[in-house]
Amino acid sequence: MGENIKNTIDTIYDRRSVRKYANKQINPDLVQEILRAGMFAPSGMNKQPWHFIVFDKKETIEKVKSMHPYASSLSSAPVCIMVCGDTELEMAEGFYQVDCSAAIENMLLAANALGLDTCWMGIYPWKEVMENFSKTFELPENIKPFALVSLGYAETKQERPKRYNETKIHYNKW
Numbered sequence: 001m002g003e004n005i006k007n008t009i010d011t012i013y014d015r016r017s018v019r020k021y022a023n024k025q026i027n028p029d030l031v032q033e034i035l036r037a038g039m040f041a042p043s044g045m046n047k048q049p050w051h052f053i054v055f056d057k058k059e060t061i062e063k064v065k066s067m068h069p070y071a072s073s074l075s076s077a078p079v080c081i082m083v084c085g086d087t088e089l090e091m092a093e094g095f096y097q098v099d100c101s102a103a104i105e106n107m108l109l110a111a112n113a114l115g116l117d118t119c120w121m122g123i124y125p126w127k128e129v130m131e132n133f134s135k136t137f138e139l140p141e142n143i144k145p146f147a148l149v150s151l152g153y154a155e156t157k158q159e160r161p162k163r164y165n166e167t168k169i170h171y172n173k174w
């Protein structure tokens with residue numbers, strides 16, 4: 001770690017959703033660093049209403065993939081993390097979704113800075129998909145499956161898209 005870490009702005013612009021990963025395992029220390037970055041996200045009243053289930057076994061990742069309609073990135077990902085919200089910890093109703101999103105973005109950026117690639121796959125707000133994950137993984141009532149993050153080394157590097165858009169910016173009035 002240290003000098004080899006990419007600068008923050010390059011990391012933000014370089015992060016891309018990757019759906020095809022090379023056949024290369026991830027050092028567990030890097031996974032831990034990515035989880036740590038998630039936990040450093042801001043959250044309403046610093047409640048940190050999140051939990052992370054790490055899937056690093058091929059059979060379990062296959063099972064997760066079969067439960068999500070848009071999880072093609074799990075065909076080749078060596079690791080998948082399910083981010084869950086805790087309704088007993090969130091500052092108020094509706095906050096765990098915002099807090100978990102902040103945690104996920106931190107994780108995606110940390111992964112990119114560490115040379116890894118990711119894809120965020122939403123579970124919330126699909127009621128049926130949420131219910132299926134809750135049931136299959138026997139989550140307690142207060143723990144809500146929120147999203148999946150696949151993790152791996154991209155097979156091919158993607159270009160930075162052009163996204164800056166002046167028409168989205170409004171000064172002092174709409």
Ligand SMILES: Cc1cc2nc3c(=O)[nH]c(=O)nc-3n(C[C@H](O)[C@H](O)[C@H](O)COP(=O)(O)O)c2cc1C
Pocket residue numbers: 015016017018019070071072073119120121122
């Ligand atoms: C809330 C959310 C849900 C997403 N769900 C999926 C998904 O189910 N499957 C998938 O392959 N990508 C998913 N994505 C990734 C988006 O498709 C991707 O971020 C978008 O196309 C922009 O591309 P980029 O991430 O490379 O900048 C999701 C992203 C977000 C933020």
